[in-house]
Amino acid sequence: MSSVESIIQHAEQHCALRGSRLTQKRKQVLTGLVKSNKALSAYELIDFCKQEYGESLPAMSVYRILDFLESELLVHKLNLANKYVACMHISCDHAHAVPQFLICKNCSIVKEITVEESTISDLGNTVKGAGYQLLSPQIELNCLCDNCA
Numbered sequence: 001m002s003s004v005e006s007i008i009q010h011a012e013q014h015c016a017l018r019g020s021r022l023t024q025k026r027k028q029v030l031t032g033l034v035k036s037n038k039a040l041s042a043y044e045l046i047d048f049c050k051q052e053y054g055e056s057l058p059a060m061s062v063y064r065i066l067d068f069l070e071s072e073l074l075v076h077k078l079n080l081a082n083k084y085v086a087c088m089h090i091s092c093d094h095a096h097a098v099p100q101f102l103i104c105k106n107c108s109i110v111k112e113i114t115v116e117e118s119t120i121s122d123l124g125n126t127v128k129g130a131g132y133q134l135l136s137p138q139i140e141l142n143c144l145c146d147n148c149a
């Protein structure tokens with residue numbers, strides 16, 4: 001079994017345990033993200049499903065599918081790029097912490113990292129001190145990966 005298939009199988013079990021279902025179309029969209037390793041927009045995922053499965057998914061359904069996958073913590077939305085990435089911990093059993101993302105500016109390959117809880121709370125305090133409320137502690141960093149550097 002390929003690593004992509006095994007990740008998808010984990011995702012299926014994850015949904016079953018939570019009483020939801022990874023339907024065929026949800027599976028196709030998730031496969032696109034897992035396979036690419038990159039952040040993809042809804043439109044890039046529509047192209048993937050057309051090429052790979054001959055499915056023409058309307059944008060509305062792809063957004064609904066992405067919302068579902070996001071609520072199941074199987075994918076994350078990168079707010080700045082308005083793109084989505086597959087969670088790197090689908091096959092892990094540990095609890096999911098607040099994710100941070102390193103995004104290669106050149107090849108768009110994304111790495112999900114976890115920073116210390118204390119770093120996040122420090123950040124929250126600094127934000128509060130500046131008179132703002134932190135809406136999302138997710139950090140997206142503009143990087144160059146080792147391959148591209």
Ligand SMILES: [Zn+2]
Pocket residue numbers: 073076086087088089096099112
């Ligand atoms: Zn994740």
Ligand SMILES: [Zn+2]
Pocket residue numbers: 088089092093094
């Ligand atoms: Zn993990």
Ligand SMILES: [Zn+2]
Pocket residue numbers: 104105106107108109144145146147148149
């Ligand atoms: Zn790169």
